[in-house]
Amino acid sequence: MQVIETLAEGLKREIKVVVPVAELEARLSERLVEVKDKVRINGFRPGKVPPAHLKKVYGKSIVADLVNELIRNKPTEILAERGEKSATQPEIVMTEDKDEAERILAAEADLEFSFTYEVIPTFEVVPVDGIKVVREVVEIPESEVEAQVLQIAESARSFETKDGAAENGDRVTMNYLGKVDGVAFDGGAAEDAELVLGSGRFIPGFEDQLVGLKAGDEKVITVTFPAEYPAAELAGKEATFDITVKEVAAAAELEINDDLAKKLGLESAERLRQIVREQIESQFGQVTRQKVKRQILDQLDELYTFEVPQGLVAAEFDNIWRQVNTDLAQSGKTFADEDTTEEEARAEYTKLAERRVRLGLVLSEIGTQGGVDVTEEEMQRALYEQLRQFPGQQKEILDYFRNTPGASASLRAPIFEEKVIDKLLAEIAVTDKVVTKEELLAEDGEEEGEKTEEKKKAAPKKKAAKAEAAAEGEEAAAPKKKAAPKKKAAEDAAE
Structure with missing residues (x-):
């Protein structure tokens, strides 16, 4: 077998491999010996099939397996012998001529293939004692902790149904249907949607128009989607929402105590x-x-x-x-x-x-x-x-x-x-x-x-x-929030 380097340019390498027909024949003969006791051919006792007949029946498939093995394994062996590491999987090239391929499978012609690759470069690791970094550390004030605890408490706040008009801070449960030019749009409808007025969760102007409504009230409100709204088909457009208020509930007093912690499983x-x-x-x-x-x-x-x-x-x-x-x-x-x-x-x-x-x-x-x-x-x-x-x-x-x-x-x-x-x-x-x-x-x-x-x-x-x-690790970003579930179109504009 010949192994010839045909390209060595920068990190690029090309290696040509030639397996002489005599070597292919020898490998084929070895495989035929291995299979002769295993195959069953009508008219012959096990192990008594003549080599010429075995070659006629199984020769091409065995050579095909040999070719695949050589192409799969030889580049790795050659790289190891050369002391090189390939940056990516080597690219294999062999004949596309059908007649030549048939002669190779018949063990009548040399097998030739080449593979190209880029080597992993070698370099000296330099001392790092000259590297200096500044590690920024934040001392967390109690106010920061309390602010976060307050947010958690707010999310766990309970509400009690009330009679009368909705005010900022109240929770409104409603059905709504959004329309642009009189046509409902995807993501613009919901049933039993809950919204705390003043939370700023919905499109600017949406929550303000719910103030004063009572359970059972129906109203059509008009808002304009922000120009930067992520859904391009809605950005900057005026929309109406058909609102049906199902419940108005007042927020209970917010207390950060052991009862709140137990409600959260702590x-x-x-x-x-x-x-x-x-x-x-x-x-x-x-x-x-x-x-x-x-x-x-x-x-x-x-x-x-x-x-x-x-x-x-x-x-x-x-x-x-x-x-x-x-x-x-x-x-x-x-x-x-x-x-x-x-x-x-x-x-x-x-x-x-x-x-x-x-x-x-x-x-x-x-x-x-x-x-x-x-x-x-x-x-x-x-x-x-x-x-x-x-x-x-x-x-x-x-x-x-x-x-x-x-x-x-x-x-x-x-x-x-x-x-x-x-x-x-x-x-x-x-x-x-x-x-x-x-x-x-x-x-x-x-x-x-x-x-x-x-x-x-x-x-x-x-x-x-x-x-x-x-x-x-290049991004110096703020601490990431957990990904929130996708919101309705009316709700996520201000997020």
Whole structure:
């Protein structure tokens, strides 16, 4: 068998493999010996079928299996012998000539195929003792805890049916039907909908027109959807809502006490406050972590400038580009609205993709040399988290991770990366800085007084950064709220 390197340009490689016909024949003969005692052919006793007849009956199928095995296994063996790692799955090329293919299957011609790939670049891991980061820490005031507890108490507040007109603070239970130009629209109808007047949950002007109504009243109100309303077919349009009030209820007195805590399944108000504080600390801690991680990545990015495999860059770009276009479509915006063009945006996102790939390779090498590993227990916890997020789909998710090549890597990669960051944090200079909540949650650049126009021009780049933030930890964002159920059209405009 001949193995010939036909291309070595930058990170690109092409290898040609030639399996002489004599070797194919030898491998075929070995397989025929293996199968002769297993096959059953009419007119022959087991094990007594002549080799020539076996070859005539099974030769092509056996050679086809041999060819598939060689194409599947040989590139991996050759890469191991060369001490190289392929950035992506090697691309296999072999003859498309039918006559030649038939001669190969008949073991009458040499098997030739080539495979192309990009190698994972080799580079020296540089010392990190020069990296310095500032870890912003928020000291949570009691007022912040009390404000959050108050919100929880408000959501659990009880209401009692009352006679008389609805006032701000009362809860109105109603049926409504929304129409634009006299035609009902999707998401504009509900029965037994509950709305606390003054909460600002519905379209501006909607709640104000319910003040003064009593149980049993019917009314047609008119509102205008905001120009920025996410449903383009409703944005900026005037709509009417046919209202039927079914109940008016007054809010009970709001008290934060042990009874409230027990209503929420907790033993005491003190325990409620403790849990709220822990949640706030966890949320701010995540933001602190992301901002520290971004500082580390920014400085690592300055330390490494090696060439990266363009196949990985293209794949990463596709992920970012898909997310950015999804965001634009959902917001109803275009690249022009972001003061850029598609060409300029592509250039920015390509740079971001290259950065992500390079940093991924750097973190991988640092972790490998540092003995960082992901345990089976950590993988199981990550899988459990996936199952927990999709109730009712546990079997499909398990089947996906069991049967999809490389799927487990999507669980391992973020765990590995966070452990590498932990390793770096133990080796670099970290200075804690107490900041306010507003300072912690400020976007990069805002603390330094970034100009409005500059921020506007930077928007596309920020969008791309956010598209990759989950994997890279680049997004210094506010603590995220849990995703709320999709609201009715009349309700979600002010959210």
